[in-house]
Amino acid sequence: MSENRPILQMFGIHKRFPGVHALNDVRFRMFAGEVHALMGENGAGKSTLIKVLTGVYPVDEGSVEWEGRPLHLRSPLEAQQAGISTVYQEINLCPNLSVAENIFIGREPRKFGKISWKAMNRAAEALLAERLNVKLDVTKPLDTYSVAVQQLVAIARALNISARLLILDEPTSSLDRDETNKLFEVMRHLKKQGLAILFVTHFLDQVYEVSDRITILRNGRFVGEYLTDELPRVELVQKMIGKDLELLGGMPKRTAAPGEAKPPYLRASGLGRKGGVEPFDLTIGSGEIVGLAGLLGSGRTETARLLFGADRADQGRLVIEGREIRLDSPRKAIDRGIAFCSENRKSEGIIEDLTVRENIILALQAHRGWFRALSRRRQEEIADEYIRALDIKPPDPEQFIRNLSGGNQQKVMLARWLLMNPRLLILDEPTRGIDVGAKAEIQKLVLSLSREGMAVLFISSELEEVVRVSSRIAVLRDRRHVRHLTGDDIQQTTIMQAIAGG
């Protein structure tokens, strides 16, 4: 790689939020024509560093040098004008505007001040076709497309700006394998043209597949910068989590489910919903972890929503604890002891403007009714108990939840539902977007919950994780439950065969 002058250098960067020292003396640099992976656990400071770099947050202390000159960004617009473009993990586009507009808004082609829609639509089509190799009807509103396509549009928008630094913040978390490969092709292509690409991801494979250089952060501090080829994976993981791998390996191995003799907690037969998921049979016993495996959009979440009453089933029967029940609202499901941790943490889970304590007690309080308020002392006891039990960081119940990292927000969500003492816990992608250490902790927690007799439905895109925690696995393909795996069949290869239709 070119060892010439870096185009971006950051020294001694500090950023503080109330109660959190998010960046503590961090340095970072980028070279043109390189893919640079920014790695770190939850709360390591990756998102904050990116927000500083894109002008969302001002720097408290430290200097930023861009193409040899000092840079002071006051807004994302200034960052874009300087040549720094970002694609965020959560798609920041306007769902009501057309695809073409989302790519071009702010820089629409104009004739005498009048926006030329024709030219814009043609340019958008050309851009998508040439750089991303996708064909879309660019005149349709963005919200008619899937999240994966929206992500590609976001990247197209970033490409369209004459960027010299492209920041991709977990761009692959919602893409399937083909789309990811396509993205990597694009990244390599852009790299050759001299673009610097900052790549943030939690997938180690992808880091080694595409990046040239790695910078590691931990707890808001700079750990080191390495060439990817010279950094073995084990070392990377150790540096990220700051502890030995053996500690992670202590995952108790799952033995065969003992619950077969007992009547199952929940039995669904022929349950289905048009446009959601085709009729399926599923039983979940107390103390059993049933995994749902499948690709994005294969009907995993739809299955969970039926079992939670968030969507109404239009056929089939559902028996809970021996009694047939029609679930037509989440409230009923909660009354029956079901808890659902949604995959959309931001929009369906945490309430950003409330504190950790308030977020934890929310469901319990709602369940009790607002006239039987939990006393402040009781609330604090509960919050402290779960913060300790789940190791939520920072351990301050009065911290606003928006200041917590993704993994810790997830733990707060878990705490909220565990507090309800559910008999069936539905976890939809509980470890998505969070780091290795927090993942292992959550997996351990789920296993210990099931040992205590809780039934768990565990949904995850990561096969390895599903295999590790589940005692039975239902595999979904194209909105159908295609196979149920038990015992020795629970292996990544068999799941993949089932998904592929083997």
Added chain:
Amino acid sequence: MVDRKYVPLLVTIGLFILMFLAGSLRYPGFFSLQVFMNLLIDNAFLLIVAVGMTFVILSGGIDLSVGSVVALTTMLSASLITEAGWPPAAVIPLVLAVGILFGWMMGAIIHYFQIQPFIVTLAGMFLARGLCYVISINTITISHPFYTHMALAKIRLPGGSFISISVVIALLVVALAVYLAHYTRFGRNTYAIGGHESSAVLMGLPVGRTKMLVYAFSGFCSSLGGVVFTFYMLSGYGLHTVGLELDAIAAVVIGGTLLTGGSGYVIGTFFGVLIQGVIQTIITFEGTLSSWWTKMVIGLLLFLFILLQRVFTARSTRSQSV
């Protein structure tokens, strides 16, 4: 198959045609070009104000000050012309500038202090209404020849019907607004902000400037509406157009614009105003009904349209996940 995004607009236009036909079948003399033109003549000021409101609502905001700004404009105009003896050529630009400044200031407060538009424009509403009474608590009539000319001048159209100059102004405003909404960056930024404001910020769009411009434009439309209203009423009075903001909001919503912002059309607002006008006309033709029936029917329609929007948005979020 019609594009999904045009459905609310088509419903509005269809409803207008239906109501106009119903009136025509029931009352002799209803079905004429002049009855249609009268809709425009009587509602020109409302149309202008509602156009400004459309932009505000598209941006995800609300402007409650419009009725008071109209009243303030009539008051300022009347006192400057009748009492101070200023020429209209000076008064009209001045009142327009006042309206723009008033709106822009509300926009600036909304943006820089991050306060809900509802509260800021509510304060603006009281302020403007109060200022009317600072000028005078009585009606001030205008008898300047320019104003009486504007009030009485009829533009003959082929077919024997006529319109007033105010209608021409209103139609020009509609045309300008359609252009602004669809062919300028200001317009598209307004839609973007209404669609997802934080995204618009991250996309590097000038969100603050656009919001201030939106409220300034609404202020401009209000004061222009006020000027047109003085052509119509030939007086300034602090109690003019009480509750006009609600008529304007109703017109925008009946016109198919989402109250949450980001979706809707100026043309929809045009028909929203016409629907309100046609209800009023029908009630006038009926003769025995109190004019409060207009409000009740509008209330019912508003309710139906908000239900329609709800069904519509619920369906579109569901189709997204497929």
